[in-house]
Amino acid sequence: MVFAARDGDAAALEQLWTTCRDYLRLAAARELSTELRAKLSPSDIVQDTLTAAQQSLGQFRGTSDEELHGWLRRILHNQVTQAHRRFLAADKRDVRREQRLDGGPGLGGNGDARLEQHATPWRKLVADERAVALQALLASLPDDYRRVVRARAFERRSFAEIAAELGRSEGAIRKLWLRGLERLAEEWPAHDSGSSV
Numbered sequence: 001m002v003f004a005a006r007d008g009d010a011a012a013l014e015q016l017w018t019t020c021r022d023y024l025r026l027a028a029a030r031e032l033s034t035e036l037r038a039k040l041s042p043s044d045i046v047q048d049t050l051t052a053a054q055q056s057l058g059q060f061r062g063t064s065d066e067e068l069h070g071w072l073r074r075i076l077h078n079q080v081t082q083a084h085r086r087f088l089a090a091d092k093r094d095v096r097r098e099q100r101l102d103g104g105p106g107l108g109g110n111g112d113a114r115l116e117q118h119a120t121p122w123r124k125l126v127a128d129e130r131a132v133a134l135q136a137l138l139a140s141l142p143d144d145y146r147r148v149v150r151a152r153a154f155e156r157r158s159f160a161e162i163a164a165e166l167g168r169s170e171g172a173i174r175k176l177w178l179r180g181l182e183r184l185a186e187e188w189p190a191h192d193s194g195s196s197v
Contacts, residue, residue: 017050019178020072022185024049027073029188031080039087049076065174066159137187145180152177 028042028049052075053060060071138146147166151157163173 016068017054020069021046021050022182023069023178024072024076025185026181026188027076028080031077033084033088035088036080036083040083045076045079045083048079052079134184134188137184140187141180141183144176145183148173148176149180149184 024046025042028045032040032042032045049072053072056075060068062068062071138149141149144166148162151162151165152159159170159173159177163170166173168176
């Protein structure tokens with residue numbers, strides 16, 4: 001599919017991006033800071049990533065899904081870095097300097113020093129709630145999906161290692177991985193919005 005997409009097959013390219021979109025959405029959700037989420041959503045970063053990837057697909061030299069995911073993850077990381085520079089590092093656009101219209105502190109915590117002290121615990125609380133929601137979501141996955149997602153995402157094990165442990169082919173493990181990510185991506189927005197209220 002990668003080769004067909006690289007050779008200009010529009011259907012293959014669309015299928016390729018569809019299979020990668022959920023994986024990238026989860027990666028973007030992990031990389032975006034609270035300050036950047038005030039300006040961008042994970043979907044925005046995924047769209048920018050796929051646009052950049054499409055423009056440079058001819059430069060991709062890998063042959064496996066794992067290499068493609070790594071290449072896309074680097075592009076996504078670059079997109080997040082550029083967004084950080086654009087919205088947080090530039091003084092005029094620094095989201096931390098924004099002020100609410102009601103005179104309260106800005107998105108980045110400018111204002112009352114007492115509120116500034118509570119920013120870090122609040123962020124920790126939100127992150128903890130998201131971690132708990134993700135663990136609950138993982139627990140709700142079918143056993144095969146859960147085992148593969150945990151082994152890949154949290155234990156950083158290769159598809160070959162997981163295949164050997166579960167007595168399945170690498171291809172079957174890759175399919176379980178992608179289906180598990182798709183399930184998580186479908187369910188995550190409901191959990192995420194509930195945890196950040």
